[in-house]
Amino acid sequence: MLIVGAGPAGSATAIRYLKNASHLKVGLADKSNFPRDKACGDGLGPGVVSVLNSLEIDFAEIPSVHPVHYAEVHGIGGISFSTGLEEANLDASHGLTVRRQEFDDFLRQKAIDIGALWLSEHRFVGYEPKGNMLQVHLHNQQTDQNFITTCQLLVGADGASSRVRRQAGISPSSSKRTGIGIRAYTKIPTEWTDRIIISYEEQLLPGYGWCFPFSNGTANVGCGMVVKDYQQLRPDLRELLAQYLEILADRGLQCSEPTDHSIHILPSGVLPKLIAERTALVGDAASMINPLSGEGIVYGMTAGMLLADSTTKALLKKESSDTETSPDTETSPDTETLHLALRRYEKQFRSRYSAHFRSTYLAQRMLRSKTWTHIFLKGASNDHKTRGAGIDLMFGDGRITPYSSARALWKAIKQKP
Ligand SMILES: Cc1cc2nc3c(=O)[nH]c(=O)nc-3n(C[C@H](O)[C@H](O)[C@H](O)COP(=O)(O)OP(=O)(O)OC[C@H]3O[C@@H](n4cnc5c(N)ncnc54)[C@H](O)[C@@H]3O)c2cc1C
Numbered sequence: 001m002l003i004v005g006a007g008p009a010g011s012a013t014a015i016r017y018l019k020n021a022s023h024l025k026v027g028l029a030d031k032s033n034f035p036r037d038k039a040c041g042d043g044l045g046p047g048v049v050s051v052l053n054s055l056e057i058d059f060a061e062i063p064s065v066h067p068v069h070y071a072e073v074h075g076i077g078g079i080s081f082s083t084g085l086e087e088a089n090l091d092a093s094h095g096l097t098v099r100r101q102e103f104d105d106f107l108r109q110k111a112i113d114i115g116a117l118w119l120s121e122h123r124f125v126g127y128e129p130k131g132n133m134l135q136v137h138l139h140n141q142q143t144d145q146n147f148i149t150t151c152q153l154l155v156g157a158d159g160a161s162s163r164v165r166r167q168a169g170i171s172p173s174s175s176k177r178t179g180i181g182i183r184a185y186t187k188i189p190t191e192w193t194d195r196i197i198i199s200y201e202e203q204l205l206p207g208y209g210w211c212f213p214f215s216n217g218t219a220n221v222g223c224g225m226v227v228k229d230y231q232q233l234r235p236d237l238r239e240l241l242a243q244y245l246e247i248l249a250d251r252g253l254q255c256s257e258p259t260d261h262s263i264h265i266l267p268s269g270v271l272p273k274l275i276a277e278r279t280a281l282v283g284d285a286a287s288m289i290n291p292l293s294g295e296g297i298v299y300g301m302t303a304g305m306l307l308a309d310s311t312t313k314a315l316l317k318k319e320s321s322d323t324e325t326s327p328d329t330e331t332s333p334d335t336e337t338l339h340l341a342l343r344r345y346e347k348q349f350r351s352r353y354s355a356h357f358r359s360t361y362l363a364q365r366m367l368r369s370k371t372w373t374h375i376f377l378k379g380a381s382n383d384h385k386t387r388g389a390g391i392d393l394m395f396g397d398g399r400i401t402p403y404s405s406a407r408a409l410w411k412a413i414k415q416k417p
Contacts (some may be wrong), residue, residue: 001017001024001025001026001027001150001151001153001154001155001315002027002029002136002149002151002153002155003026003027003028003029003116003152003155003157004029004030004124004154004155004156004157004158004163004164005029005030005156005157005158005159005162005283005285006028006029006030006032006034006104006107006108006111006118006157007038007104007157007159007283007284007300008103008104008107008297008300008301009027009157009282009283009284009285009288009297009300009301009304010030010155010157010158010282010283010285010304011028011053011104011107011108011110011111011304012051012107012300012301012304012305013155013157013282013303013304013305013307013308014026014028014111014116014304015055015057015107015110015111015114015116015304016055016304016305016307016308016309017308017312017315018111018114018115018116019055019114020309020312021312021315021316022114022115024115024312024316026111026115026116026117027038027116027117027118027119027149027151028108028112028116028117028118028119028122029119029122030108030110030119030120030121030122030140031121031122031123031124031141033055033120033121033123034104034105034108034120034122035101035102035104036101036104036105037100037101037262038057038100038101038104038264039181039182039183039262039263039264040100040183040220040264040297041181041183041210041220041222041294042097042098042099042100042103042183042212042214042220043068043095043096043097043196043210043212043220043294044095044096044097044098044103044297044298045085045090045095045295045394045395045396046085046086046090046091046092046093046094046095046297046395046396047090047092047295047298047302047395047396048095048096048297048298049091049092049094049095049096050090050091050092051090051301051302051305052296053091054249054305055301055305057104057107057110059096059098059403061106061237062098062102063101063102063108064097064098064099064102064214064216064236065096065097065103066096066097066098066193066213066214066215067094067095067096068094068095068096068097068194068195068196068212068213068404069084069085069086069094069095069147069194069195069197070082070083070084070085070194070195070196071083071085071195071197071391071394071395072196072197072198073194073197073198073199073200073380073390074197074198074199074200074201074247074251074375075199075200075201075373075374076200076201076202076205076370076373076374077374077377077378079374079377079378079381080251080292080381081377081380081381081387082195083380083384083387083388083390083391084391085090085254085391085395087387087388087391087392087399089388089392089396089398090395090396090397095196095395097196097212097213097214098104098311098410099214108160108287110365115411118234119138120142121140121141121142122138122139122140122141122147122184122297123138123139123141124136124137124138124158124163125137125138125139125146126163126167127154127164127167127275127279129278129357130150132152132287132335133150133151133152133278134150134151134152134153134154134175134278134279135149136148136149136150136151136154137147137332137408148221149393152315152338153278153279153280153311153315153338154278154280155279155280155281155282155304155307156168156279156280156281156282156284156285156286157281157282157283157285157300157304158285159283159285160178160265160266160267160284160285161265162281162284162285162286164279164281164285165272165281165285165286166316168276168279168281169276170272170273170276170281171272172267173218173267173268173269173270173272174228175227175228175231176226176227176228176269177222177226177267177268177269177270177287177291178226178227178265178266178267178268178287179225179226179227179265179266179267179268179289179291179294179360180224180225180226180227180230180237180263180264180265180266181222181224181264181265181266181294182222182223182224182237182238182240182261182262182263183220183221183222183261183262184220184221184222184240184241184258184259184260184261184262185218185219185220185246185253185257185258185259185260186218186219186256186257186259187217187218187219187223187255187256188211188213188218188219188253188254188255188256189217189253189254190215190217190252191220192211192216193209193213193214193217193219194213196210196211196212196213197210197211197212197248197253198210198293198394199211199244199247199248200367200377201244202370203243203244204223204240204244204247204350205246205367205368205369205370205373206225206226206229206233206367206368206369207223207224207225207226207229207240208223208224208225208367209221209222209223209241209247210222210223210294211212211248211253211255219255221241221244221245221248221255221258222241222381223237223240223241223244223293223337224266226291226364227265228366229368230381237263237290237338238261239316240263241258242258244256266284266287266289266291266294267284267287268287268288268289268290268296268357268361269287269289269291269357269360269361269364270287270357270358270361271286271287271288271349271350271354271357272286272287272351273287273346273351274303274345274346275339275342275343275345275346277335278335278338279338280307280311280342280345282300282304282307283296283299283300283302283303283304284300285298286303286351288300288303289392290356290357290360290393291360291364292360292363292364292367292378292393292394293360293393293394295394295395299353302349302352303345303349306345306348306349306352307342307345307395310341310342310344310345310348311338311341311342311344311345312417313341314337314338314340315338315341317337352397353397356393356397356398356399357397359393359397359398359399359400360393360394362400363376363400365392374412375408375409375412375413376390376408376412378411378412379407379408379409379410379411379412380408380411382411382412383407383408383411385404386404386407386408387412389404389407389408
């Protein structure tokens with residue numbers, strides 16, 4: 001099998017397949033030379049800690065890793081409150097911040113250590129079916145040569161502008177369901193490094209901002225909004241970020257001049273089709289980003305694990321006519337067997353996350369409005385349960401229910417801060 005893209009989704013997929021069956025042939029190709037940077041907030045919710053634990057990966061080995069236990073939310077009308085990340089109701093009670101350059105390279109290396117075949121600077125170009133296999137075209141950027149390989153399963157983990165997705169005939173996310181974000185690095189006083197900050201300040205709406213700290217007194221700061229709003233408002237994102245840092249200063253957090261600006265898109269909100277013939281999508285390639293928090297890594301890594309768990313057996317299934325190979329040797333399963341296994345992956349991912357993504361999309365649409373932002377933040381600042389439901393939506397598997405919405409409204413209207 002071939003995985004295109006060695007971000008967290010692709011590497012987690014490779015690791016899980018190889019942990020399920022160490023003799024599977026797993027190719028991991030990326031157009032970049034690693035370590036490579038990726039525009040991100042560098043914030044990993046408690047879900048990623050759970051995923052790393054279940055992959056038996058000791059993240060403490062990563063130099064910049066920094067545990068964070070609570071989130072502080074700032075918003076319209078001077079509202080500010082903090083809440084523990086354990087409210088996300090996951091196995092782990094804390095999140096992490098970590099430089100993506102280090103995190104992604106660390107995971108990629110783990111995949112190689114347990115047997116993935118690494119294809120550095122190999123750009124995926126296209127594929128077509130060939131018998132019971134796929135014929136995949138790659139371009140080796142080091143040698144400037146085209147290269148054809150065959151595989152029984154192609155995994156598109158190639159990020160927000162996925163070429164695998166396009167080639168599989170799955171249309172990209174619409175501008176209403178895609179975000180755009182800018183991140184930069186800054187220095188902050190060390191007493192602010194114990195929390196992540198998420199901001200719904202009036203000047204940032206219809207978008208939001210974040211400040212995610214590292215233990216060494218640096219922080220990742222950024223802001224983002226939906227592409228459709230961006231196209232209408234045409235803000236200068238660097239200017240918006242500078243304004244955000246002034247707002248943080250007014251709240252007592254002095255940041256130094258930001259550096260290393262980087263802008264990227266975040267396809268999110270509603271899941272597309274996750275599979276096509278002998279092809280599966282994971283991570284940003286399948287728009288697996290929470291539009292409310294911008295978190296995407298947890299869904300991509302979870303998708304990789306579900307995909308591997310659903311299909312490993314089918315990939316190992318010995319063709320009945322094949323008497324030469326030993327049982328459990330990787331062979332090309334018939335299309336129907338693999339398709340059923342791929343459908344199991346899609347079904348499992350959807351049953352866990354479809355309603356969650358619909359809820360986060362709805363919440364994000366409402367938080368573009370000043371009135372609704374004010375109401376929900378006021379409700380949350382007055383009520384522990386509403387804060388918990390918010391954290392569960394942002395960093396867990398939470399859903400909006402009639403009860404949670406009514407409770408937030410009630411707490412906003414009836415109680416004083
Ligand atoms: C500004 C911003 C802030 C964010 N903040 C956070 C955050 O704090 N926490 C969080 O969890 N998520 C955050 N996200 C989302 C997060 O970055 C993504 O969800 C995550 O990177 C998805 O991982 P992935 O492995 O699917 O894709 P990626 O990390 O994008 O990896 C895709 C890989 O595919 C490779 N590739 C692409 N095309 C090809 C090709 N044709 N051939 C070969 N290789 C190819 C790329 O080089 C890349 O290495 C943020 C996103 C943005 C833009």
